[in-house]
Structure formats: C-alpha cells, structure tokens
Amino acid sequence: MTSMQLGLIGLGKMGGNMAARLREKGHEVVGYDRSPDQRDVASLAELVDRLAAPRTVWLMVPAGGPTTNTIAELSELLAPGDLIIEGGNSHYVDDRRHADELSAKGIRYVDAGVSGGVWGRQNGYGIMVGGAAEDVAHAKPIFDALTPDSGGGYVHAGGVGAGHFVKMVHNGIEYGMMQAFAEGYELMAASDVVDDVVGTFDSWREGTVVRSWLLDLLVRALEEDPELKGIRGYAQDSGEGRWTVQAAVDHAVPAPVITAALFARFASRQDDSPAMKVVAALRNQFGGHAVTKSAGDPA
Template identity: 80%
Template sequence: MQLGMIGLGKMGGNMAARLRDKGHEVVGYDAFSEERDVDTLAALVDRLAAPRVVWVMVPAGDPTASTIAELGDLLAEGDLVIEGGNSHYADDRARAEELSAKGIGYVDAGVSGGVWGRSNGYGIMVGGSAEDVERARPVFDSLVPDEGGGFVHAGRVGAGHFVKMVHNGIEYGMMQAFGEGYELMVASGLVDNVPGTFESWREGTVVRSWLLDLLSRALEEDPELSRLRGYAEDSGEGRWTVQAAVDHAVPAPAITASLYARFASRQDDSPAMKVVAALRNQFGGHAVTKAEDSGDA
C-alpha cells in the first residue's frame, strides 16, 4: 500500500521504517524532523494517490486535534484517516463524525511496542467500521509481529483507544508490582542476588513476560539502578483508566494504586507523609527531623 505517516518520532518513525521494510510506500511528514519526505501536510496529501490512507502519529491533545482538523480540509471523499496516538477514546466519535460529513473514513488505533516495535512488531488495537479496518489491513498485518497475532478489531470507533487505555492501565499495575517486589527483596537483607532472581523468573514461572525481560535487562546494565531517579511520569492513560472504572462502577484497586504511586514518586518531601509524621509525633513522640531523616544527624 501507499501510506502517509504524520509524525516521525520514536513510534511513528520506527513504524514507517518497518512498513518500508515490508514493501509499502510511506510518505512521511513531521514538522520537527529532518527525515520527512515532504515539508507540509498539503504536500503530503498531494503526493498520495486517491483514495488516500493517512496515519496520524503525533502527541495526543492539541497536536492531534489540529492535525486532523487540517486534514479534514485537505483530504477528499473516500480518503481514510488512522489516528494512532494515545488519544482519549471519547474524542474519537466527534472526530469520526466531522470527517464522515466530508466522506472521509476514520479508524482509531492503539499501538503498543515502544522502541522495539520496528524489529519485534507492534500490538495493534483498532476501532472503526469493518470496511475501513479491512481497507487498512495490509498495513496492520505488516506492523504486527511476523509470527502472527498482535491485532484486534476491538469494536466501533473509540474501541481501539479504549482497549489501549485499559492495556496501559494494566501495564501500570504490572510495573508497580515488579517495583515493589524489587524493593522488598533488597530491603530483606536475605536475598544476595536480586538481579539473578528476576532473570530466573523469565523461564518457567507464571510471571514471565516482556516487562520482566526488560527489567532483567535494566538490572544487568545497572544492578542497583543507581543511575536512575525514582521518578515516573504518567502519560494520561492511567488516569483515564481509573476514571473509566469510576464511570462504570468497576473496582480497579491495583491500577488505581499504581497511578497514585507514580504521583508519589514526584514528591521530594511528601506533604501527606509530613502529616503522618506529625501525628505520630503528637501521640507517640516519634519525631523525625529532616536532618535525622537524611542521615545528617
């Protein structure tokens, strides 16, 4: 197929490269990349033969909204937009309706695989009509792992981003569990080989996974993780997953706790824990000054 790829960052650039490796013609555009094939969105649209397929792979929020709005003015009836960023699923229906009024199709695609996707393949989760999804299927088939699997047409417009959101919420919980297990083994004073323990779990255990493989790799490079800060951002999907759980009255304590743990990681001196320390001091005389806590006194 011929495909326009808008956004050539860590994900979009590697996806474009994988598609080219598989024989597709990819016309790439990114306002901030020298790797682009054209200099404007209008030039990208002009380069593609109608009916066009354009994949948008830019940051969620205003960049995605403005890109799709501009495409709505440039594309023609019969063209198709695939929105592959980490957008909120609730935004997909409005975008699809706006494009549909002009005869332009819309598919939302959740993409997982990170920087390893070019060589290993990606997980692709899409929402949209069966006709639009089938039209882009050669692209999806080339992006997923060579051994097969990794693709789902999850449902109507919005379903792709919804299941990717849930996927990332689960990822939050798994990462937090590995982190807590690491800290517990280190704190025990009993386990001499924590990296070796995680390495041993990669085969034959019920917790073996790609995340475990990546953790083992990280510990091989830096056994005490001394080169890292204990700080973790959240990309938004964890918050959306928790909000969706509230909206649908679905208990999600593990995912919720993992999100809050990321918030806690950004605090050098937690206000909440200051309150806990103050209360312990009031009822039990457990006073800890900053100097004592830091080891200076």
C-alpha cells in the same frame, strides 16, 4: 501481501520505526514531521498531493491539541473516501468526536492503539483497532505489516473509539504489572535475606508464572545498573492510566490495583524511592523515556 501507499504524520521514536518497518515490508510511506531531517515532504498539503486517492493517512502525534489540530487541517485537504487512522494515544471520547466531524465531509476514520515501544520495528507492534468493518479492512495490509510476523498482536475491537479504549485498559494493566515488579524489587533489596536480587529476577524469566516481556526488560535494566543509581525514582503518567481509572469510576467497575499504581506514580514525584526507580527504568527500556540523575540531584 498487498502493497499500499500510506502517509505517515509524526516520525518520532514510534512513528519513525513504524515507517521503517512498513518500508521493509514493501509498503510505500510518505512521511511528514516538523523536523526537516526526518520528513519526505515539507507540509501536510504536499503529503496529500503525493498520495493517490483514496488516500490513507496515519497520525502518530501527541494526543490532545496536536492531534485535533492536525485532523482539522487534514479535513480541509482530504477528499471524500479518504481514510485517517489515529495511531496516537487519543482519548476514545475524542475519537468519536473526530469521526463525526470527518463523516460530515465524507472522510473515514479509524482509531488504532499501538503498543511495542522502541522495539516494535524489530519485534512487531500490538495493534488494537476501532472503526467500521469496511474501513478497517481497507487498511488491513498496513496492520498486517506492523504486527508480529507470527500473525498475532492484532484485534479489531469494535466501532470507533474501541481501539483506543482497549489500549487505555492495556496501559492501565501495564501500570499495575510494573508497580508489582517494582515493589518486589524494593522488598528484596531492603531485606537481609536475598544476596542476588538481579539473579532472582533473571531466574523468573523461565518456567514461572510471572515471566513476561516486562520482566525481560527489568532484567536488562538491572544488568545495566544493578542498584539503579543512575535513575531518578520519578515516573511520569502518560494519561491513559488516569483515563482508565476514570472509566472504571464511570462504569462502577472496581480497579484497585490500577488505581493504586497510578497514585504510586504521583507519589514518585515526592521521593526518590527504589520502587519508582524500577518503574522509571522499565519505561526507559521499552519507550526510551530516559530519566537520569541531574547534577543537582541527591546521590
């Protein structure tokens, strides 16, 4: 594997584990984060100075303003031929705007949807890329190092914006799958028929058509807290679910399951429902989004 040098901005739960995996695979990572305890350099200017041209810089910062502001600052520091990879969860429309603005300065742009949560360092990440073929090829050693060792988990989905578009759809599908597991849990728990709800989910992990990593994580969460007493029935939506529903409206594509799952998350903010406890527990398992009961919450 060709060794590369990479600047990585944002060393949180995802970015920090990605940096560790890349280093384990033999790549040089120069990391920057607002937290002094995690970073290798103290500023974006220092990060750019540490990289050899043509530079490759990967962003793992929150979508929206933080990403836009970071790209704007980098655009004044990087040189023609350098490459920015936006690995957060930006809206694909924003990707196209960023790419156009950077192109005027000769700076290349690739968007990369990343899935894998806090388990990505160990298992590898799913990487969904959008951009020009030559720009994607330049960064391919980085993508190869981040994806699973089996060789799967990677797609060059299309031009700029395609990577985040398919990641958006991926997350919309994830909403629907999580909601289905959650409703199944609530139904079995509410019945007077099923004595072993946790064992039932565990049995589905082998030989059934619903076996999946999400199911594995659900069983893990239920083994830790079978009645989910320590988790609030509240599930935040990260933005991609809303964008997926909006894209479905824009393209006149019916998406009733994803839409209903999004609205169920809105409903979770009103009642502490058992189904939403499952969704919250699953998010906690794969992303570290802990939502536990506070002292003032009802039992």
